Amino acid sequence: MTTPVAPEMLAARLGRPIVLVGLMGAGKSCVGKRLAARMKLPFLDSDVEFEAAAGVAISDYFARHGEPAFREGERKVIARLMDGPQCVLATGGGAFCNPETRARIKALGVSVWLRADLDLLLKRTAGRDHRPLLKTGDPREILGRLIEQRYPLYAEADTIVDSTDEPPDANVDHVLDALARLSELPR
Numbered sequence: 001m002t003t004p005v006a007p008e009m010l011a012a013r014l015g016r017p018i019v020l021v022g023l024m025g026a027g028k029s030c031v032g033k034r035l036a037a038r039m040k041l042p043f044l045d046s047d048v049e050f051e052a053a054a055g056v057a058i059s060d061y062f063a064r065h066g067e068p069a070f071r072e073g074e075r076k077v078i079a080r081l082m083d084g085p086q087c088v089l090a091t092g093g094g095a096f097c098n099p100e101t102r103a104r105i106k107a108l109g110v111s112v113w114l115r116a117d118l119d120l121l122l123k124r125t126a127g128r129d130h131r132p133l134l135k136t137g138d139p140r141e142i143l144g145r146l147i148e149q150r151y152p153l154y155a156e157a158d159t160i161v162d163s164t165d166e167p168p169d170a171n172v173d174h175v176l177d178a179l180a181r182l183s184e185l186p187r
Contacts, residue, residue: 042085159178
């Protein structure tokens with residue numbers, strides 16, 4: 001089902017940032033870029049914005065300063081982005097787990113959880129070495145543990161869209177349909 005509302009009209013109706021949350025490999029950046037183009041909104045990726053602010057790759061920052069320092073920097077970057085103009089924002093996998101970030105996204109944006117099953121996440125993250133959390137052991141075990149820890153928090157998103165192995169534009173259509181349904185509800 002494709003939304004009967006033109007994507008740019010849907011963006012105007014929502015009037016707030018659209019924030020994609022979910023685990024690494026769920027498709028936040030891939031879907032987010034296409035979604036932003038269709039909605040005629042800027043696309044921002046909190047990981048890219050963090051690296052620009054820090055002047056270093058996330059994996060290097062993680063190695064030098066540890067995860068807590070990264071999460072604090074990530075929180076600040078997302079707060080800045082949420083205070084900016086309407087956009088489509090892809091967040092890092094752990095960002096929505098921070099209570100302050102989650103509250104800010106709920107207050108100022110529309111959150112979409114791109115939910116993916118373990119096998120799809122494994123397929124999409126295999127062979128990529130820029131994921132610091134997957135460098136510490138068996139990716140299946142790590143992603144399984146992250147699913148247990150994070151999926152209950154991601155479930156607090158405004159809407160849930162199952163990320164599938166379909167072409168990216170099909171997943172964009174699913175997100176647009178979910179946003180259209182949300183835009184019809186009183187806020």
